[in-house]
Amino acid sequence: MEQLYQPVETNECSKLEKLEIELLLEGIYRHYGLDFRNYNFSSVRRRIWHRIQLEKLTSVTSLLDRVLREPQMMDKLFSDLSINVTEMFRDPDFFKAFRMRVAPVLKEVPIIRIWHAGCSTGEEAYSMAILLHEEGLLKKAKIYATDMNERVIMKAKLGRFPLNKMQGYTSNYVASGGKQAFSEYYKVVSEEVEFHPFLRENIIFAQHNLVTDSSFNEFHVIICRNVMIYFDRDLQDRVHHLMFESLAPSGFLGLGNRESISYTKFNQFYQEIDSNEKIYQKMKL
Numbered sequence: 001m002e003q004l005y006q007p008v009e010t011n012e013c014s015k016l017e018k019l020e021i022e023l024l025l026e027g028i029y030r031h032y033g034l035d036f037r038n039y040n041f042s043s044v045r046r047r048i049w050h051r052i053q054l055e056k057l058t059s060v061t062s063l064l065d066r067v068l069r070e071p072q073m074m075d076k077l078f079s080d081l082s083i084n085v086t087e088m089f090r091d092p093d094f095f096k097a098f099r100m101r102v103a104p105v106l107k108e109v110p111i112i113r114i115w116h117a118g119c120s121t122g123e124e125a126y127s128m129a130i131l132l133h134e135e136g137l138l139k140k141a142k143i144y145a146t147d148m149n150e151r152v153i154m155k156a157k158l159g160r161f162p163l164n165k166m167q168g169y170t171s172n173y174v175a176s177g178g179k180q181a182f183s184e185y186y187k188v189v190s191e192e193v194e195f196h197p198f199l200r201e202n203i204i205f206a207q208h209n210l211v212t213d214s215s216f217n218e219f220h221v222i223i224c225r226n227v228m229i230y231f232d233r234d235l236q237d238r239v240h241h242l243m244f245e246s247l248a249p250s251g252f253l254g255l256g257n258r259e260s261i262s263y264t265k266f267n268q269f270y271q272e273i274d275s276n277e278k279i280y281q282k283m284k285l
């Protein structure tokens with residue numbers, strides 16, 4: 001049997017391997033229209049090798065061969081590449097800052113449109129619905145929650161999450177400044193909890209790819225956390241452009257504590273509202 005390459009962690013990427021990965025990503029783009037060519041290289045490389053090892057293949061090119069011929073293999077690699085880790089009230093300080101600094105301003109806006117870009121299975125959007133409800137803003141809000149991965153969008157629409165996650169989510173909710181008992185928002189259905197339907201009445205879940213799709217509305221708030229960390233600088237710039245175009249004057253951009261606008265050319269068009277949680281307000285030009 002052909003020898004596997006060295007595990008990725010211990011091996012510098014050779015020129016040949018880099019070429020193979022570029023050909024794989026190009027093949028995926030040309031055959032399936034899915035564009036991972038400007039994702040962070042080392043993260044994509046790790047995920048590709050994870051799949052190669054699970055499938056007991058020997059090289060990137062052997063994976064390319066399978067991916068092009070077998071849509072099911074593409075599905076698997078797509079799941080590997082779209083990292084769907086999320087939580088309710090993830091990084092509670094973000095929601096705390098949003099409640100303190102952004103919600104009071106939104107009280108003055110007659111209809112609020114919020115876009116969660118890269119919402120995964122929906123926990124972030126349900127958290128926002130709870131926050132808006134407690135601030136008396138939910139009825140006049142529309143939350144657009146999008147992700148490139150249709151499978152996570154289908155899950156998000158169900159509004160059901162594992163019961164064993166609730167303890168952690170309750171702590172997050174309390175730390176975020178939540179005002180009620182968290183358990184009031186859901187009912188337990190066997191090993192899962194189902195969030196109250198009133199929370200999702202104002203949420204529209206839809207598939208949208210930040211790389212290949214365009215803007216679809218004008219928003220008062222755009223939240224895009226833990227998504228652009230997987231993109232290279234060039235793609236980050238393109239997505240920042242899309243967000244800038246999609247934000248209303250004086251609209252808010254929430255990036256979370258792992259990202260920043262400071263190294264992009266859009267920096268000059270935003271005022272920083274919270275320096276830790278990277279919440280910005282678009283300046284009126």
Ligand SMILES: C[S@@+](CC[C@H](N)C(=O)[O-])C[C@H]1O[C@@H](n2cnc3c(N)ncnc32)[C@H](O)[C@@H]1O
Nearest residue numbers: 082083084086118120147148209210211225226
């Ligand atoms: C780590 S999750 C973050 C979820 C949530 N925003 C949070 O912070 O908990 C990243 C999500 O971004 C999505 N994503 C990655 N690339 C995307 C793209 N080009 N367009 C839209 N969504 C994308 C993935 O499918 C995944 O669900």
